Amino acid sequence: MSAQQQPAAPPNPVLIFSTVQGYQRVYALKAAVDLDLFTAIAKGSHTAAEIATACNAAERGVRILCDALVVMGFLTKAGDRYSLTSDTAFFLDSRSPAYLGRAFTFLLHPTQLTHFEQLGAAVRKGGTPDDQGNLAPDDPIWIEFAKGMAPMMVPAAQAIAGMLAAELGSRPRVKILDIAASHGFFGITVAQKLSQAEIYALDWANVLEVAKENAAKHGMAGRYHLMPGSAFDVEYGTGFDAILITNLLHHFEPAANEKMLKKAYAALNPGGQVVILEFVPNDDRVSPPVPAMFSLTMLGSTPQGDAYTLAEYGTMCRNAGFEAPRLVPLEPMPQSLVVARKPF
Amino acid sequence: MSAQQQPAAPPNPVLIFSTVQGYQRVYALKAAVDLDLFTAIAKGSHTAAEIATACNAAERGVRILCDALVVMGFLTKAGDRYSLTSDTAFFLDSRSPAYLGRAFTFLLHPTQLTHFEQLGAAVRKGGTPDDQGNLAPDDPIWIEFAKGMAPMMVPAAQAIAGMLAAELGSRPRVKILDIAASHGFFGITVAQKLSQAEIYALDWANVLEVAKENAAKHGMAGRYHLMPGSAFDVEYGTGFDAILITNLLHHFEPAANEKMLKKAYAALNPGGQVVILEFVPNDDRVSPPVPAMFSLTMLGSTPQGDAYTLAEYGTMCRNAGFEAPRLVPLEPMPQSLVVARKPF
Numbered sequence: 001m002s003a004q005q006q007p008a009a010p011p012n013p014v015l016i017f018s019t020v021q022g023y024q025r026v027y028a029l030k031a032a033v034d035l036d037l038f039t040a041i042a043k044g045s046h047t048a049a050e051i052a053t054a055c056n057a058a059e060r061g062v063r064i065l066c067d068a069l070v071v072m073g074f075l076t077k078a079g080d081r082y083s084l085t086s087d088t089a090f091f092l093d094s095r096s097p098a099y100l101g102r103a104f105t106f107l108l109h110p111t112q113l114t115h116f117e118q119l120g121a122a123v124r125k126g127g128t129p130d131d132q133g134n135l136a137p138d139d140p141i142w143i144e145f146a147k148g149m150a151p152m153m154v155p156a157a158q159a160i161a162g163m164l165a166a167e168l169g170s171r172p173r174v175k176i177l178d179i180a181a182s183h184g185f186f187g188i189t190v191a192q193k194l195s196q197a198e199i200y201a202l203d204w205a206n207v208l209e210v211a212k213e214n215a216a217k218h219g220m221a222g223r224y225h226l227m228p229g230s231a232f233d234v235e236y237g238t239g240f241d242a243i244l245i246t247n248l249l250h251h252f253e254p255a256a257n258e259k260m261l262k263k264a265y266a267a268l269n270p271g272g273q274v275v276i277l278e279f280v281p282n283d284d285r286v287s288p289p290v291p292a293m294f295s296l297t298m299l300g301s302t303p304q305g306d307a308y309t310l311a312e313y314g315t316m317c318r319n320a321g322f323e324a325p326r327l328v329p330l331e332p333m334p335q336s337l338v339v340a341r342k343p344f
Numbered sequence: 345m346s347a348q349q350q351p352a353a354p355p356n357p358v359l360i361f362s363t364v365q366g367y368q369r370v371y372a373l374k375a376a377v378d379l380d381l382f383t384a385i386a387k388g389s390h391t392a393a394e395i396a397t398a399c400n401a402a403e404r405g406v407r408i409l410c411d412a413l414v415v416m417g418f419l420t421k422a423g424d425r426y427s428l429t430s431d432t433a434f435f436l437d438s439r440s441p442a443y444l445g446r447a448f449t450f451l452l453h454p455t456q457l458t459h460f461e462q463l464g465a466a467v468r469k470g471g472t473p474d475d476q477g478n479l480a481p482d483d484p485i486w487i488e489f490a491k492g493m494a495p496m497m498v499p500a501a502q503a504i505a506g507m508l509a510a511e512l513g514s515r516p517r518v519k520i521l522d523i524a525a526s527h528g529f530f531g532i533t534v535a536q537k538l539s540q541a542e543i544y545a546l547d548w549a550n551v552l553e554v555a556k557e558n559a560a561k562h563g564m565a566g567r568y569h570l571m572p573g574s575a576f577d578v579e580y581g582t583g584f585d586a587i588l589i590t591n592l593l594h595h596f597e598p599a600a601n602e603k604m605l606k607k608a609y610a611a612l613n614p615g616g617q618v619v620i621l622e623f624v625p626n627d628d629r630v631s632p633p634v635p636a637m638f639s640l641t642m643l644g645s646t647p648q649g650d651a652y653t654l655a656e657y658g659t660m661c662r663n664a665g666f667e668a669p670r671l672v673p674l675e676p677m678p679q680s681l682v683v684a685r686k687p688f
Contacts, residue, residue, distance in 0.1 A: 011434040012676040013496050014634060015417055016444055019373050020451045022366040024640055027460040029363050034464045058470030061643060064650070065467050068640040070630040073359055077630055090355040100360055107364045116371040120378045123409050126402025152357050286414040286421055290358060296368055296412040299405060306408070332356040 028068045030108060033101040037065070038074075038084060038092040046081040091151065103148035109141055115300040127303040134301050135251055137230065138204045142182065146210040150183040155333050156246070156277050157189040163275070163328070163339070164242055165193040172196060177240045177267060179203075179231050179260075180248035184211030184224070186277075187244065191220050202227040202234055231260055236267035243268060246277035250294065253304035254316055261320035268342045274317070276338040279307045280327065290334035313338045372412045374452060377445040381409070382418075382428060382436040390425040435495065447492035453485055459644040471647040478645050479595055481574065482548045486526065490554040494527040499677050500590070500621050501533040507619070507672070507683075508586055509537040516540060521584045521611060523547075523575050523604075524592035528555030528568070530621075531588065535564050546571040546578055575604055580611035587612060590621035594638065597648035598660055605664035612686045618666065620682040623651045634678035657682045 032038060040054035048063035055062065066082045069075040074092070075082045084093070091100040106112075111134065115122070121129040134141050168174045174197040178187035181201035188211075191197050199220070201211050205228035215224035227234050231248065243264045249257045264274050279294035286292050291307055298305035308316075310327050317325045317340040325340035376382060384398035392407035399406065410426045413419040418436070419426045428437070435444040450456075455478065459466070465473040478485050512518045518541040522531035525545035532555075535541050543564070545555050549572035559568035571578050575592065587608045593601045608618050623638035630636050635651055642649035652660075654671050661669045661684040669684035 008430065010499070010676060011442065012431050013435050013444060014676060014678055015431065016373070016435055017451075017496070017678065018634060019369050019416060019418075020448060021637070021641070022370050023452075023457060024460055024463075024637065024644065025363050026366050027463045027644075028640055029360070031464040031467055035467060055467075057468040060470040061467035064639045064643040065463075067629045068637055071633050071636050072363060074363075077628065086352065087356050087359065091357050091360055098355065100357060104364060107361075108367075113367060116368055119368075119371045119409075120375040123375055123379060123399075123405035124401045126404040152361070155354070284421065285411045289415050290362060292415050293365070293368065293412055295408045296372055297365070299408040300368065300371075332354060332358060334358055334361065 025068075025072055026108070028065060028072065029074065030104055032065060032069060032074070033092065033104055036094055036101075037062070037069075038088055039094045041075070041082060041084050042089055042093040042095070046083065048080065048082075051082065098151040098154065100148075100151050103152060106141065106144040106148045109144055111141055112301065119296075119300050122300050127299065127305075128301055131303075133303060133305075135303070138206045140206070142204060142207045143210060146183040146207050150185050150214075152333075153183070153185060153246070153277075154189075156330055156335060156337070157186045159328065159330055159337065160186060160244060160275055160277070161189040161193040163337075164190055167273075168194060168197075168241055171241070174198070174242075175240050176200065177202065177227075177236055177243040177264075179243060179245045179264075181211045182207060182247070184214045186246050187211075187224070188215055188218050188220055190242075190244075191215075191223055192218065198223050198225065200225045200227055200237070200240075202229070202231055202236075204228065204230075231263075232256070236263055238267055239269060240267050241269055241272050243272070243274045244277070245274060249276060249313075249316075250278060250298050250307055251302050251305040253306075254308070254312065256304075257316050258319045261316055261322065265321045265342055270342055271344045273339055273341050274322065276313065276325075276340075277335055278313070278338055279334060280310055280313070280336045280338065281307050283309050283311060285309065288334070291336075294334075310338065313340075369412075369416055370452070372409060372416065373418065374448055376409060376413060376418070377436065377448055380438055381406070381413075382432055383438045385419070385426060385428050386433055386437040386439070390427065392424065392426075395426065442495040442498065444492075444495050447496060450485065450488040450492045453488055455485055456645065463640075463644050466643050471643065471649075472645055475647075477647060477649075479647070482550045484550070486548060486551045487554060490527040490551050494529050494558075496677075497527070497529060497590075497621075500674055500679060500681070501530045503672065503674055503681065504530060504588060504619055504621070505533040505537040507681075508534055511617075512538060512541075512585055515585070518542070518586075519584050520544065521546065521571075521580060521587040521608075523587060523589045523608070525555045526551060526591070528558040530590050531555075531568070532559055532562050532564055534586075534588075535559075535567055536562065542567050542569065544569045544571055544581070544584075546573070546575055546580075548572065548574075576600070576607075580607055582611050583613060584611050585613055585616050587616070587618045588621070589618060593620060593657075593660075594622060594642055594651055595646050595649040597650075598652070598656065600648075602660050602663050605660055605666065609665045609686055614686055615688045617683055617685050618661070620657065620669075620684075621679055622657070622682055623678060624654055624657070624671065624680045624682065625651050627653050627655060629653070632678070635680075638678075654682065657684075 052059040187199035279291040295307040322340035328337035531543035623635040639651040666684035672681035
């Protein structure tokens with residue numbers, strides 16, 4: 001049978017149906033987190049009846065939810081016993097230091113959902129139909145980000161700290177600017193590795209309260225300096241050895257990012273580096289899946305934000321005076337570092 | 345290196361992040377349908393600029409949306425040109441007879457979303473916290489189902505009609521009861537294959553208006569009889585050669601289903617068959633994915649509904665007097681037929 005004669009596969013609507021039903025997966029995971037179901041399993045409840053008792057829920061409801069969580073990849077099932085996967089145990093046991101359950105408050109904030117219910121309008125306009133999306137000064141959603149998203153940033157924070165420690169460890173003084181400091185853990189992790197480092201944390205004043213508290217908890221208060229305000233407006237000062245710009249540039253158009261990068265360039269010592277944490281899709285813009293989809297997240301929630309490719313960051317960095325940046329993958333994390341040096 | 349010494353994979357939060365962000369995929373597909381973007385591509389627009397013009401939208405918004413739709417599997421991309429997959433062309437071109445875009449009104453009805461926002465409460469209670477979920481008499485959501493979901497039911501309707509035509513084609517008279525007739529296309533498709541068949545359609549009175557209109561459009565009005573009301577309360581009569589129960593039994597507990605099956609048994613001629621269209625998971629209840637996940641859909645939206653296994657349907661059918669049922673898969677569709685005969 002030649003290729004032309006092979007019958008086409010019968011039409012299959014399952015991808016359409018499953019995609020639309022995807023909201024049920026969102027709320028299944030949220031319900032499990034709200035019930036602290038993963039912690040109950042971690043503590044030794046394994047059958048639906050045992051988990052139901054531990055979670056004060058109906059056995060029937062727990063059985064159906066747990067079966068769905070198996071389909072979704074968060075649990076395994078052997079006979080009638082449910083167990084955690086290693087990732088679920090690491091991130092969704094509420095006793096874990098890496099617990100991600102609090103991130104749901106940010107990720108499923110009513111503002112985020114509302115932006116996406118209006119996605120058609122955003123496509124028509126080319127950006128959020130809201131005036132500024134999430135970018136208004138002191139938008140309280142960034143408090144939720146700071147409180148919930150830190151565990152997802154640990155591998156990136158450790159990678160940044162390791163990189164800077166290798167380069168700057170022998171210097172008597174190190175001065176780091178942490179732009180969009182949020183929870184503060186990028187700068188704090190650097191300060192833990194570099195005992196001589198002074199950290200200057202920039203973010204909205206309300207968000208910096210979270211960073212300040214975390215810095216104090218980790219004994220960094222004396223080396224942790226607050227710079228409240230917009231990254232476009234605050235004076236950075238000078239003499240920095242490295243400037244971190246994490247989870248920020250995706251919110252803005254390239255011209256705005258170049259403006260910020262020029263400020264960073266001016267604030268860095270010669271040979272200093274800007275370290276950008278971002279979702280960086282390939283040049284095709286449709287791979288890998290998570291960085292590529294992040295562009296849509298920005299379309300829905302910002303006027304002109306995007307997930308930029310390395311080539312696009314290269315243009316922005318070079319236009320600001322930097323050398324061509326290098327990409328540092330953080331796999332399996334979906335984000336990467338884009339690191340560019342100010343020439344000596 | 346022995347198995348014990350192999351390092352564990354680093355913790356990976358991508359499944360958690362992607363699942364929670366899944367609401368963005370829901371609304372991306374909805375936005376594309378609302379903009380009639382797939383039809384624009386089908387008509388010959390392929391670049392973001394061309395599609396934007398056709399859809400009266402911003403090129404930037406269309407570019408980002410189309411890239412997301414590539415990641416999601418609904419489009420392909422070559423250079424800067426987007427094309428439809430064969431399934432997208434079949435189901436999402438609004439000129440296609442199989443167009444599924446209208447199903448989104450049912451699948452994303454505010455009532456459905458609200459049920460899932462309350463899923464934690466449903467797990468605690470073991471069923472929807474609403475009194476009757478979607479099961480109140482004349483609930484208008486079933487009008488939306490009838491108006492939008494018919495294209496997804498075409499393969500099942502054709503399978504049912506083919507099966508009944510093979511068995512009943514030589515008989516001078518054929519009498520079919522179509523319970524939960526909805527859009528009517530199960531009975532209508534049978535009537536198209538069996539010109540001697542009289543169809544008795546049972547559903548809520550408001551829903552039967554949709555079925556009646558579809559029957560008239562297909563020239564079946566003279567052989568199409570309406571039986572408005574609840575399948576639990578309406579008298580079925582007798583002398584039926586086959587009884588269809590489509591997309592209905594999953595809404596109820598087994599005892600209620602046995603009651604309905606006993607009524608069907610009494611209404612069938614000896615040798616007659618009940619033909620049940622359902623999501624039927626395997627005995628493990630966690631495969632295949634779509635039928636297994638359907639149990640959660642019922643937990644969220646009904647007091648006691650579920651996706652039952654073939655073994656469970658076997659028990660219900662035998663308790664109602666039927667022979668052991670057989671499973672008829674309808675792959676690639678996610679549903680199956682469960683067919684049980686009344687003994688001669």
